[in-house]
Amino acid sequence: MDTLKKNGITTLLFMLSFLMLTGVTNAQEKSIVFEMDQLSLQIDEETEITAKVVDSDGNVLPDTVMFFSGNRRSLIVSQLGRVKAIKPGSYSIIAITLGENRVRKVLPVMVEFPPVTSVQFTTKPENVYAGTSFPLHFEVKDAAGAIRENVDVMVSSSDKDVISINQFNDLRASKKGTVTLTAKAEDITVEWKINVKENPTASVSLSYNYEDKAIRTGDVIRFEASALDRRDREVPDAPINYTFISSPDDNLGQGASAQMEQDGRFVANHPGKYTVMARSGNMVAETSFRVDKRNVQRPIEVVGKGIVPDVKTSDLWVWEGVDGRDYAVTGTWGARGEAFFWDVTDPTNIHTIDTVQVDARTVNDVKVSEDGTIAVITREGASDRKNGIIILDVTDPSNVEILSEYNEDLTGGVHNAFIYENHVYAVNNGRKYDIINIEDPRNPRTVSQFELDTPGHAIHDVWIQDGIAYSSNWGDGVIAVDIGSNTSADMPGAGGSPENPVPLGSYTYPSGWNHAAFPFKSKSTGDFYIAAGDEAFPYGLDRQGPNRAAGWVHFVKFDGWDNPKEVARYQVPEAGSHNYWIEDDIMYAAFYNGGLRIVDISGELMGDLYQQGREIGMFLPTDKDAAIPNAPFTWGPMPYKGLIYLSDWNSGIWAVRVGEDPTAGTN
């Protein structure tokens, strides 16, 4: 190509490019104009919207506008502009044009809540006594029949000298008299005519269940107060208010030192002198007592470790082999699809004895059958995207044999699994668990599945105890399912079986972080709890360096399957919960960057267990030769034969012992 011709083509191409660019930038300015600035609708209301496309001079252009909902479950919008409001809230409609020089515009939409149709006092004692006070509660309903929590209720009193109402809707009766309270929600009002009576209370009695006993931080004390008349007869409907005064031993900026519920329960976080008061009207009773430090801390001693230097370690299981020796298996994360088998008979000399490698990037979970012969490991990230479980013969853990690979309906990945009575419960596809019969471990077969039917449901883990499966389901919380409950079960079953899993109960909490669940019956109180653990990474995760997590363990007390109540938490500041184990009123909890925490959970549980000094010990596993050196990220613990084994994401497997401290108390 000669130079002249080349230059000519060059110039032509430059011009072409220039023309294309300027053609874009000089395109006629145009915009979408709605017929309104915003749209307000009632629930179920339908309407049509229109919009036009205009140029910079306001001339209408022939472009077609299409409409879409920015919130399809709450606001239905057809492409032609037909709109129907489904749920209250603030939404948007997007209008776009197609073709060249596309433009778009967003129309704000407000779907109003239905009007309030009723308001009722739900706190309405038969007798209101002068000198007493109590909070008022209401039930507000709207035209759709929904109970509304987001409506302000204003209460007024016809005689403020008799009854006054503060800004929190607390009622205070000052003297005898008749008064009418009017509660107003939007335009709806309701009245309550009250005849305030003279208060017969002449005194208040106060007792508690720890009188003459040593009280430690974390002990839940139950106070019982009664209003008594002049003849010492109980006035059963006289309101009682509890409060306390604290004088903590450490008063140099100490935080909240105790917690008191209005049912009379009290728990101290810090040692010191406390005075609890019970008041009814103008009558007060009080008692003072001392709370001592719980004094359960003990040293934690490292017994042994098996450092995994090049990949991250996931779950572990420790068991006694059929030969009487002790073994452990650990999984690996984001690596080569390996599970490591360890001889831990001498925990000071933990060493690998075999490795199983499968087509996976993560072997997240490992479990061994009660008789120590069968193990199951889970697969994620298979190269053919057909994940599932691997069933292993671990009769000889030095020569582990793959018995079968099973991926029927599990291809989306199995994250966690549990072996129970010849069945594997395999959490898969992030949505369900399959129940797989492994009586013939070379020929596993799925016998049933359990899956929620809530919108967008998900699942993370399952744990089985006494024939009841406790699954952890992120936003759907903990679900208990009878898969063959037996007489040892702490709670009643419902005739379920592996072939016919039957839901029993559940508990959900707002964060949606539910990642693990561990059921236990308190040895000291007989109460049944599910410890529901979070997993959260609000700070992200650096796979090449130290990390920190968030979340805590929620203690949910069940008085029957239909009556769960979250009563306490264990939260380590600046760290986050992962897996944990509870045995004999002690919780062994992995808290990622917070390491291993051993916690006394004896007695009734209430409030912030961390603040109460219930921590028996902590251990931060770090090693300079670890995959991530010198940084803990503890995955899960397992108590075994007097030791605590733990896996650490950054470093491998550890064995530690709770040491003796002659000055420590007992839990």
Add this chain to the structure above:
Amino acid sequence: MKKASSIFLISFALLCNMNGFTQEYYLYVAAESEDQVHLVHFDAETGKGKIAKTIDVGRYPTEIDGPHGISVSPDGEYWYVSIAHGNPYGMLAKYKTGTDELVATTDLGMFPATMEISEQTGLLYVVNFNLHGEMKPSTVSVVEPESMFRLTDIETGIMPHGSRISPSGKHQYHVSMMTDELIEVNTTSMEVSRRLKLSESESMGGMDHSSMDHSAMNHGDMKHKPVEKPTWADPHPTKPFVYVAGNGSDELIEINTETWEITRRFETGKAPYNLEVSPDGKLVVVSYKGEGSTGVWDIESGKELAKIANTRRVSHGVTISPDSKYAFISVEGIGGEPGSVDIINLETNTLVDHVETGKQAGGIYFWKQVN
């Protein structure tokens, strides 16, 4: 990318080439089992590629979220990655090119996979592959990229894959892997306009299904045993053809979009998975997932010009530079192996370099060519 401002890019690239400028190429590749996206840089002068940047993606740090499909907006300002796994739904994440900062996300369906933006509508069309779900019809989600609102879901076949937009931007093509169909979506009306059976025994030629109501059909109960198991569809940049990878039948299938019938079938290497037609319309480059190699086909003659062994065993995606000189192949690897991007010179049909990536390199998409 090859449809994105293609005339301008081709003319610009040609211009640069004629003046002897050094060409540098940038593309994004997703490492599905590493939860990372790499920006790959290839310098044509030195013939060397490298990872220019690695971006962590995903939602749950301790689980493999699986970035699968990737795409770049036609103006090159943003890149998009589909995250296959979630709780339970996958999502679409939008990043700014250059800074690679996360801009926004939106939830999609089950195992969202490949996607592309139509220059006609400005909307993004992503298939919900539903790889691990029930054998029932899935959807193509339509997302407005600016707001990242998911506008609608178009019901399509079982395990849809390979979302690519026609040069006009008026049609999106994908395949239904488990019903052996090529499916055409009208990007404006957001409806399936045509379906074509790819099985030799079941092909219905030019039958137009656009007026048929498929909503009442329970595709999940259909006793169709897939043969072709198509996994990818890519329209020709200038001619009325779509090329389909017959992953199950080891075929490259050519469909005439005017007559809506299969015009040619070519026997390929084992398990062709992804493919792309070169921007100059002369070649189609096909990854052979089953044998770890890449085939370069001359469209006019229908001949395989070369079969090039890949550097790993599981060949995955294909993207071609706007000047049609280089093909970039993502290769997954197995287990703990790293993935790779193989760089093939399409003038010599040789592997000129490869770049090691995170595990299971999959979705791959060209970003820009600079001098």
